Amino acid sequence: MNVTRIVTTRIKKYNVTEPILVEEVLKDLADYKNAVYAALNRLTAEGLIVNYAKGIYYRPKNSRFGQIGIDKRKLIEKKYIKRDNTTIGYITGPQVWNEWGMTTQMSNRIWIAQNIRQKRVDANLNVVLIKAKGEIKNSNIKALQFLDVIEQIEKIQDANKEDVIKKIIAIYREKLEVYDRIATFEEVKKYTKKVQVLFGLVVESADIKDEYFYALLKYLKEDVQNGKKIIVDVNPIVFNNNRTWGNGYALAQKYC
Secondary structure, eight states, X not given: OOHHHXXXXXXXXXXXXXXXXXXXXXXXXXXXXXXXXXXXXXXXXXXXSXXXXXXXXXXXXXXXXXXXXXXXXXXXXXXXXXXXXEEOEEEETHHHHHHTTSOSOOXXXXXXXXXXXXXXXXXXXXXXXXXOSSOOOTTTHHHHHHHHHHHTGGGOTTOOHHHHHHHHHHHHHHTSOHHHHHHHHHHGGGSOHXXXXXXXXXXXXXXXXXXXXXXXXXXXXXXXXXXXXXXXXXXXXXXXXXXXXXXXXXXXXXXX
16 A cells, blocks of 8 residues: 555645644554654655644645745634534634624634533634533534523623623524524523523513423423522513513612
8 A cells, every 4th residue: 555645645635725634634544654644744845735733734825925824714623613524613702792793892712612621722723612511513503602692691792781682582583493492492401590591581582482482491490490599680671571580680679
């Protein structure tokens, strides 16, 4: 087997500046790992590829202004969001707030949720990795993003909380598909009680005319009304003065 020829053929299939991960090149060649690395070193020496970081290469592109480096947007996607058509993470935080019209502010760091144990920062790519509340699947990304926004509402800068809630209600009613709405009921169980209360209020305010959703809401409401009451510091008028979720509005005197 001519490993060098196979590796060279694979490398040439990549677009210039596109990230090339070693594990992609090693596919079906695990028994020839040393030969693969030798081939990569040779191609680097020849200038066909550039070693960006450990395990990461790219085909360089020359312009009249000099060499164009690796496509960091695609590198972020490959490293942290999708690999081999499998979703391993999703965008959350400021970028979602901005895309959903909740703030005009943009963070210089991208927040990505993954199934990790604790928060990490990739300073080179300006990525903040946070722990996802639910198991990440292709089918539940929109639901997790939606619930994250509710959880992160206090962190949204330059935004009125009540205006954000109104937009969240409108998004749930008008933008989420039926299967996304159903997924939110499954995933919300993994969030805090406060998020569950806010979510319940949002869904009731969205007024989805469906018996199945009414049943799901009923079971969620029974769960959150057990134990300690949750104070939701949001003007109840946003929820049509709904106080049926054991949400402690009576304790928030400034809204009484």
